[in-house]
Structures are given as structure tokens and as C-alpha cells.
Amino acid sequence: MPKVLIYLLIVLTLIVSCKSGGQDKNANAEIPDSVLNKGIEISEEVMQDIVQNISSPVEMAAMIKDLGVPFSNRYISTTDRVGNLTTSYQQALNLGIYAADLGYLNMYNKTTAVIDYLTAIKSLSDDIKVGQFFDFTTLKRLATNSKNLDSLMYISVHSFNEMDKYLHSNNRTNLSTLMVTGVWIEGLFLGTQVYKVTPNKQLAERIGEQKLTLDQLVLILGNYKQDRQYAKLFDELLLLKNTFQPVVIRYEQGEPEMVEENGMLTIVQHEKSIVDVTPEQLTKIIDTAEQVRNRLISL
Amino acid sequence: MKKLILIVAAFVFAIPSLMHAQDVSQLTAQCAANAGDVMYLKDFVVKLDQGTPGGAPPTARFALLLSKSVVYRFSICTAPNSEGEAVLQLFDMNTMLGSTYVSATGKEFPSFDFKCQKTGVYHVFISFKEGKAGEGVGIMSYVKKL
Numbered sequence: 001m002p003k004v005l006i007y008l009l010i011v012l013t014l015i016v017s018c019k020s021g022g023q024d025k026n027a028n029a030e031i032p033d034s035v036l037n038k039g040i041e042i043s044e045e046v047m048q049d050i051v052q053n054i055s056s057p058v059e060m061a062a063m064i065k066d067l068g069v070p071f072s073n074r075y076i077s078t079t080d081r082v083g084n085l086t087t088s089y090q091q092a093l094n095l096g097i098y099a100a101d102l103g104y105l106n107m108y109n110k111t112t113a114v115i116d117y118l119t120a121i122k123s124l125s126d127d128i129k130v131g132q133f134f135d136f137t138t139l140k141r142l143a144t145n146s147k148n149l150d151s152l153m154y155i156s157v158h159s160f161n162e163m164d165k166y167l168h169s170n171n172r173t174n175l176s177t178l179m180v181t182g183v184w185i186e187g188l189f190l191g192t193q194v195y196k197v198t199p200n201k202q203l204a205e206r207i208g209e210q211k212l213t214l215d216q217l218v219l220i221l222g223n224y225k226q227d228r229q230y231a232k233l234f235d236e237l238l239l240l241k242n243t244f245q246p247v248v249i250r251y252e253q254g255e256p257e258m259v260e261e262n263g264m265l266t267i268v269q270h271e272k273s274i275v276d277v278t279p280e281q282l283t284k285i286i287d288t289a290e291q292v293r294n295r296l297i298s299l
Numbered sequence: 300m301k302k303l304i305l306i307v308a309a310f311v312f313a314i315p316s317l318m319h320a321q322d323v324s325q326l327t328a329q330c331a332a333n334a335g336d337v338m339y340l341k342d343f344v345v346k347l348d349q350g351t352p353g354g355a356p357p358t359a360r361f362a363l364l365l366s367k368s369v370v371y372r373f374s375i376c377t378a379p380n381s382e383g384e385a386v387l388q389l390f391d392m393n394t395m396l397g398s399t400y401v402s403a404t405g406k407e408f409p410s411f412d413f414k415c416q417k418t419g420v421y422h423v424f425i426s427f428k429e430g431k432a433g434e435g436v437g438i439m440s441y442v443k444k445l
Contacts, residue, residue, distance in 0.1 A: 054364055056340045059441065063369070066444035154331055154339045161341060202368055202444070209418040213364065251417065256396045265411040267389070267397035273367050273417040 054180050054213055058103035058157060060187035063206060069198050071108040075190045076101040077297050079120040088128050089229040092175040095124040096182020097297065099160050104190060106153050114143040114152070125163060128175055133162040174230075177220050181233065182296075184213055189293040192286040207285060208277035211244040236292045243288045248276040322378065327436050330376035334410060337372050337440035343423055345385070345437070350430025358426040363439065367418045370442035374410035375399045375425070376435055383431025389413060390422045400428065412442060 077097050085091050102117045118139050125131040139155055142148040160179075167176040188210055195203050218237050224230035254270025277285075323344055331339040345359040365371060375387040384407075388398040397411045427433040 058338065059340065059366065059369075062338060062441050063366075063444055154328070157339055158327070158331075158342070205367065209367065212418060249418075254416075256394070258397070258401075260406075263408075265397070265401075265408045266414065267411060268414045269396065269416040271391075271417050273419065275418075 054184060054216065056103075056157060056161075056183075058107060058153070060191050060206070061100070061104040061107040063203070064104075064190065064194050065107045067194075067198070067200055067203065069194050071104075071110065073113070075193050076104060077186065079116045081297070082120045082123055085124065085127075087229070088175060089178060089227075091124045091127045092178035093182045093233070093296065095121060095128065095163075096179035096184075097186045098124065098182075099156075099179070100183045100186035100190070102156055106149065106156060109149055111143045111145070111152075115140060118143060130163040130166055133166060134159045174224050177217075177224070178233075181217055181221070181237075184210075184217060185289075185293050185296060188289050192289045195282065196286055204277055204282060205275040207282065208244075208247045208275035209249060209273065211247045211249065214241055214244055233296070236295065240285075240288055240292055243281070243284045246278075246281050247285075250274050250276065323434075323436070326376055326378055326434075327438070330374055330436050330438050331440070333376065334372055334374040334438050334440045337442050339438060339440050340371075341439045343387075343425060343437035343439075344435075345425045346434045347425075347427060347432060349382070349432040354430070356426045356428075356430030358424050361423045361425075361437075363421055363423060365413070365415045365417075365419065365421050367416055368445040369415050370445060371413045371415060372410050372438075372440040372442050373397070373399070373413060373423065374438040374440070376409075376438075377427075378434035378436075381427065381431075381433030381435065383427030383429060383433040385433060385435030385437075386426055386428060387437045388424045388426075390424060391417075391419070396421075414445060416445075 077094075079098070082094070085094050098117055098120050102114065102121060105114050105117060118136060122131060122134055122136040125134045135155060139152065139159075142152040142155065164176050164179060167173065167179070188207070191203060191207050191210075195207060214237065218234070218241055221230060221234045221237060225234040250273070252272040252274065254272065257268045257270060259266045259268060327342045327344065331342070341363065343359070343361045347357040347359060350356045373387055373389055375385050377383075377385040386398060386400040389396045389411075397413055399408050399411060400406075401408075423437055423439070425435060425437050427435070
């Protein structure tokens with residue numbers, strides 16, 4: 001074989017392997033067929049729509065920081081159990097949990113601890129074949145300097161979004177659902193643990209309104225519950241759903257207002273959502289969220 | 300020789316696709332940076348064909364959950380090679396809340412802030428002016444807690 005042909009083959013192989021992030025539709029990362037193919041009651045498109053609109057891994061952390069609550073590593077999961085996560089179910093769920101923790105650490109500029117979480121996320125994302133979206137080298141370099149916080153935050157969140165998009169476009173919404181569930185449960189745990197120490201009306205409302213997201217997650221996970229592992233997660237979320245049941249979310253009507261100031265356009269919404277949640281209801285939610293989250297990370 | 304031609308052809312076709320992915324990634328990073336001193340949350344990448352004459356302009360739709368008491372920023376950037384200019388609109392059910400192009404005044408904005416008072420599912424629509432073809436990216440960022 002001529003040398004030029006060998007070189008071309010090498011280059012082509014490299015290109016195809018780099019590009020596989022967006023194109024490989026066959027990777028299934030050992031997901032059971034029972035999960036991928038059977039019993040889907042709502043369409044893939046509808047599920048994607050629902051999963052995509054669930055809030056990002058940093059929103060709860062951003063709110064908590066804005067409330068002036070100090071950092072605590074009691075609110076995050078430790079990374080020493082990554083080696084024990086052997087199934088794609090465990091890996092995807094915990095990838096979401098660590099992504100939420102990474103958002104919290106980034107928010108408080110805890111760059112030393114960030115490296116551990118980046119390593120954990122890199123390992124889990126490689127396991128479920130989405131590691132190509134996680135630029136570990138750049139992230140690690142950025143994490144060594146606290147002045148790079150904006151870039152670190154951008155690349156972390158963007159990498160997570162890209163993994164999520166890739167899973168959707170490759171009909172692996174089941175794994176995306178697990179990641180998003182992991183993000184959500186860790187965010188809820190963070191919010192509820194902070195509330196225990198620093199009760200706050202806005203935070204109480206934010207916790208109460210998680211009822212909306214939880215309803216959506218239960219709806220999606222219900223499609224996969226024929227699989228034993230997903231069924232367990234579904235049951236855990238049902239427990240939480242029961243505690244959220246008495247929370248009432250009501251609405252006050254109002255017209256949006258457009259304000260232009262110094263060339264910047266702002267839309268002020270006057271329609272409001274109001275969350276009615278009692279201290280007793282919150283206590284139940286906090287306790288159940290803690291139990292569920294701790295069970296999930298002890299799998 | 301045939302094999303060589305096939306391999307060269309595959310090589311030539313793979314490169315533009317790779318470059319395109321890189322362009323989109325750069326445009327997204329640039330657009331996020333242009334959004335200002337805010338925190339990036341999500342991006343909405345679109346590539347739309349030209350619309351048919353007299354028909355509605357092709358539009359991409361994205362669902363998202365917004366939280367009460369948060370100020371979000373929605374920004375739009377058009378790829379340099381696009382025929383049309385991208386417009387981002389935010390909808391709550393059938394009500395348009397905001398747009399980067401205000402048709403009543405003809406004013407264009409690279410972004411707008413949304414002071415959210417109702418937690419719920421909203422939709423971002425991205426289209427190109429006059430239904431032209433184009434590529435662009437919308438960015439949603441967290442500005443602050445209200």
C-alpha cells in the first residue's frame with residue numbers, strides 16, 4: 001500500500017473519531033434493550049421537549065449564592081465512589097449529581113475541589129460515551145487559576161449541555177433523563193439543606209415550585225419503569241411527589257411591560273406565580289429529599 | 300487507485316462538516332461572551348432554510364423552564380455567512396413576551412432582559428427576518444435574583 005494511502009487512512013480515522021461526538025448513532029453504552037425499545041408511552045420528541053426545559057445545573061446554586069449563604073461542602077456528594085459506579089444507569093445519574101455539585105463549587109470559586117469533580121465527571125462521561133464533549137484538559141487548566149471563573153463556568157455548563165444534546169439526538173433520551181434527574185435531585189438537596197440552616201421566603205418558594213419539575217420527571221421516568229433500576233428511581237420520585245402534593249401554585253394575571261433604558265430592552269412580567277407551602281410541608285419535603293438523595297448516592 | 304479516490308473524497312467531505320461544528324462552537328462562545336457580565340445557562344443553535352414565498356418564515360422552537368424572581372438575558376447572534384438576520388422571541392403559551400426585533404418601531408436589540416415573575420415552561424422561537432435562510436445561536440443567561 002502506498003505511503004500516502006496509509007497517511008490518509010490515519011488522518012481519516014482521526015477525523016472520524018473526533019467527529020463521532022455528533023454522528024455516532026449506534027453507541028448504546030450497554031443500555032438494556034428493555035429500556036431503549038419497549039413500553040415508550042409518550043413520543044421521543046415530547047420527552048426531549050420536557051427534559052430540555054428542566055433548569056440547568058447552576059441555577060439553584062446561583063440563587064443560593066445570591067442569597068448570601070456561605071459555602072459548605074456538606075451539601076455536595078463525595079467523589080470517592082466513582083469507581084463503584086459500573087452500570088450506565090448509575091453513571092448517568094451520578095454524572096448529573098456531580099454536574100450540579102460542580103456548578104455549586106464553581107459558583108463559590110472553590111477551584112481546588114473543582115479538579116476532583118472534573119475528574120469524576122470526565123470518568124463517568126467517558127463511561128457512557130459522551131466524554132468527547134468534556135474538554136478536561138482545558139477545564140483543568142482553567143481551574144488552576146481563580147481568575148478564569150467565567151470561562152470555567154461557561155465550558156462546564158456548555159459541555160453538560162452538549163452531552164445532553166448528543167444523547168437526545170442519538171435516541172438515548174433515557175440517559176439524558178437520568179442526568180437531568182441527577183442534576184435536579186442534587187439541586188433540590190442543596191436548596192432544602194440550605195433552607196434548614198437559613199430559612200428564607202424566596203428559597204421556600206423555589207423549593208415548593210419544584211413540584212412542577214418533579215411532575216415532569218415522573219412523567220418521563222414512567223416510560224422506563226419496566227427496567228428494574230429505573231423503576232426504583234421512579235418509586236423514589238413518587239415518594240417525593242407525595243410530599244409535594246399539598247403544595248399549591250396559583251397565578252395572578254398581568255400584562256408584560258416593555259421598558260427601554262440606555263439602549264437595553266427589559267421585559268417586566270406582571271403575571272405572577274405564588275407558591276403556598278406551609279412550614280410543616282417544607283419539613284416533610286426536606287426530610288424526604290434528604291432520604292431519597294442519600295439512597296441514590298449510596299447505590 | 301479507486302480506493303485512493305474514495306478515501307480522498309471521504310477526507311474532503313469530512314473536513315467541511317468538522318469546520319462547521321467548530322464555527323458553531325466559536326459562534327456560541329462568542330455570543331455567550333457578548334451577553335455581558337452574566338452567567339451562561341443554555342444555547343439554542345439553529346440552521347434554517349429559506350421560507351416559501353407568502354408562507355410563514357421557518358422557525359425553530361425550544362422549550363425551557365424559567366424560575367420566578369430571576370432576571371434572565373436572551374441574546375441572539377447571526378452567523379457571518381447567513382443570508383438573513385436572526386430574531387429571538389420569547390413566548391409564554393401564545394403570548395409573545397419579548398423579541399430582539401420590535402417590528403412596531405423597527406428597532407433591533409442584540410439581547411433583552413426578562414424579569415421573570417412566574418415559574419413555568421416558556422418557549423424561545425428563532426427565525427430569520429423575511430424568512431431568509433441562515434444560521435444563528437440564541438443564548439440564555441442568568442443575570443441576577445430579583
